[in-house]
Amino acid sequence: MATEVIMPKFGMAQEEGTVLRWLKQEGDPVDKGDVLLEVLTDKMDMEVEAQASGVLRGIRVQADETVPVATVLAYILAPGEPLPTAPEPEPSAAAAPETPVQTAAATPPKASPVAQRIAREAGVDLNQVAGSGPGGRVTRADVEAHLASAPAAESQMGGKVRATPAARRIAREAGVDLVQVAGSGPKGRVQADDVTHYVAARTARQAKAPALPAGQPLRGVRKTIARRLSHSWQTIPHITFTASLDMTAAESLRARLGPEVKEWTGASLTPTVLLAKAVAATLSHHPRLNAWLQPQGGDLLLTEHGSVNLGVAVALDDGLIVPVIRDAQGMGLADLAAAIADLSARARSGELHPDEVAGGTFTISNLGMYPLDHFTAIIDPPQVAILAVARAQVRPLWDGEQFTPAPIMQVTLSADHRAVDGAVAAAFLADLKAMVEEPGRMLL
Numbered sequence: 001m002a003t004e005v006i007m008p009k010f011g012m013a014q015e016e017g018t019v020l021r022w023l024k025q026e027g028d029p030v031d032k033g034d035v036l037l038e039v040l041t042d043k044m045d046m047e048v049e050a051q052a053s054g055v056l057r058g059i060r061v062q063a064d065e066t067v068p069v070a071t072v073l074a075y076i077l078a079p080g081e082p083l084p085t086a087p088e089p090e091p092s093a094a095a096a097p098e099t100p101v102q103t104a105a106a107t108p109p110k111a112s113p114v115a116q117r118i119a120r121e122a123g124v125d126l127n128q129v130a131g132s133g134p135g136g137r138v139t140r141a142d143v144e145a146h147l148a149s150a151p152a153a154e155s156q157m158g159g160k161v162r163a164t165p166a167a168r169r170i171a172r173e174a175g176v177d178l179v180q181v182a183g184s185g186p187k188g189r190v191q192a193d194d195v196t197h198y199v200a201a202r203t204a205r206q207a208k209a210p211a212l213p214a215g216q217p218l219r220g221v222r223k224t225i226a227r228r229l230s231h232s233w234q235t236i237p238h239i240t241f242t243a244s245l246d247m248t249a250a251e252s253l254r255a256r257l258g259p260e261v262k263e264w265t266g267a268s269l270t271p272t273v274l275l276a277k278a279v280a281a282t283l284s285h286h287p288r289l290n291a292w293l294q295p296q297g298g299d300l301l302l303t304e305h306g307s308v309n310l311g312v313a314v315a316l317d318d319g320l321i322v323p324v325i326r327d328a329q330g331m332g333l334a335d336l337a338a339a340i341a342d343l344s345a346r347a348r349s350g351e352l353h354p355d356e357v358a359g360g361t362f363t364i365s366n367l368g369m370y371p372l373d374h375f376t377a378i379i380d381p382p383q384v385a386i387l388a389v390a391r392a393q394v395r396p397l398w399d400g401e402q403f404t405p406a407p408i409m410q411v412t413l414s415a416d417h418r419a420v421d422g423a424v425a426a427a428f429l430a431d432l433k434a435m436v437e438e439p440g441r442m443l444l
Contacts, residue, residue, distance in 0.1 A: 002084050003052040003076040007061075009069040010041050010354035017041055018066040018223075019073065024056050030076060037073070040224060044321060044357055045350065052076050058083045064219065111138035118143045118165045163190035170195040176202075221319035229378050237417040240376050243429040245436045247392045247407040250274050253439045261334045267341035269333060271409075272312065272366050275389060276336055278435040280308045280328035281442045283362055286428045290361045292382035293419045302384075302419055311360035311380070312340055314347040321347045322380065324360040364389060374410045384416040385425075 007017045020038040024030055030050045037048050050056075054076040061073045075083060111119070111126050115138045119126050129146045131138035144165075161178040163171070167190045171178050174195070181198045183190035218226050250271070258269040267273075283290040287304040294301050310328040314321050323343035328336065346352050365377040366389040377388040390410045397406040411432070415425045435441045 166192040265338040311363035
C-alpha cells in the first residue's frame with residue numbers, strides 16, 4: 001500500500017514549508033528512517049524521514065517550492081506498485097455551461113487586410129480610425145494618417161510616436177521605446193533605419209560596460225528571514241526608545257560570581273546572561289511587553305503571558321536563529337548561563353529541536369561583541385517588543401560632584417505601537433536600567 005510523504009508540521013503555528021532539497025531521488029530504494037529531504041519552516045531547516053520502506057516515486061514538489069503543511073510531496077511504494085491515481089477535480093460552479101450562451105460582441109470596423117496588419121503592429125484601435133474607403137472602409141492610408149497625427153508625447157514602448165510600420169516592428173522585436181529614438185523622417189517621423197541605428201548603438205554601449213556579477217536568489221533561512229522581517233516592518237508600527245545603562249555594578253558582580261558559575265556549569269557569566277536575567281525580572285512587572293498581538297477574525301487579540309519565554313538571537317553564517325529560554329523569570333544566573341551557552345552552541349551546529357525556537361514572548365538581540373554604539377531591531381511577530389543591545393563603552397559619568405569613567409551600554413527597545421504606548425515602554429526601560437545598575441534588585 002502506498003505511503004504518502006507529506007509536508008510535516010513541526011510547530012503549532014506552522015502553516016507551510018519549503019522543500020530545500022531531496023536527498024533521495026525518483027526511483028531510489030529507501031528504508032524506514034532514511035532521510036528523504038530537507039524542508040525549511042518559518043524558523044529552521046528540518047529533515048523528513050521515511051515512514052516506510054520501499055521505492056520513492058511520484059515526487060510532486062521540487063526544491064524551492066513552498067506548500068501548505070500536510071501536502072503530499074511524494075509516495076513510497078512497494079516494488080512494482082503503481083502510483084495512486086490523482087482524484088478527478090470536482091466541477092467548478094463557475095465552469096462554462098453545457099449549452100452555449102450567445103453574447104453580444106462589438107462589430108469590428110471594416111478595414112483592408114493591409115490596414116489591419118499595420119494597425120495590429122502599431123497597436124492602433126481601428127475603431128478610432130476614420131475610414132475613407134468605400135462604405136467607410138479603413139485603408140492603409142487612413143491608418144498611416146492616424147499614426148502621423150498622433151502626438152509623440154502619448155508614447156509608451158512605441159505606442160503613438162510618429163513612426164513607420166517597419167520602424168514599429170523593429171522596435172517591438174528589439175524591446176525599444178520609440179520615445180527614445182530620434183526620427184529622421186518628415187516631421188520627425190521615426191524610420192526603420194533610425195531604430196536599427198539606435199539598437200546598434202545600444203548594443204555597443206552594453207558591450208563596453210563592465211560585466212556585473214550575476215545575482216543569486218535568496219534561499220533557505222535567508223529567504224525566510226527576508227519574508228518575515230519585511231512583513232513585520234510593513235505591518236507593525238515600530239516605535240523605538242533608547243536608554244544608557246551604567247554597567248559598573250553589573251561588571252563587578254560578573255567579576256565576583258563568574259569563576260563560580262564557570263566551575264559549576266562550565267559556562268561563562270557573560271553580559272548577555274546578566275542582561276537576560278535583568279530583562280526577565282523586569283518583564284515580570286511589565287506584562288504588556290511580554291505579550292503577543294495576533295489577528296483573530298477582524299480583530300487583533302492581545303495575549304499577556306505570565307511566563308517569560310526569552311528569545312536570545314544567535315547569528316549564523318547566513319542567517320539568524322532565536323532559541324527560546326522558557327520560564328526565564330525563575331532561573332538563577334548559573335542556570336541562565338548554562339541554558340544560553342547550550343542553546344547557542346546547538347543553534348550554530350544545527351541541532352536545535354523545533355520546540356526550542358518556538359513560543360518566545362520577548363527577544364534580546366545582542367551585538368555587544370561588535371564596535372556598535374547603537375542599533376535598532378525589527379520585532380518578530382506575534383511578539384510586541386525586542387531589545388537591541390550594543391557594546392559597553394567607557395564614558396565620563398557625572399556622579400553629582402565630578403565626572404568619573406564608567407562602562408556605558410546603550411539598549412534600544414522596539415515596540416509595537418498598536419499594543420504598547422510610549423509611557424509603558426519608557427517605564428519598562430526605567431525599571432530595566434535600575435535593575436542593571438543595582439543588580440541586587442533582581443533578588444526582589
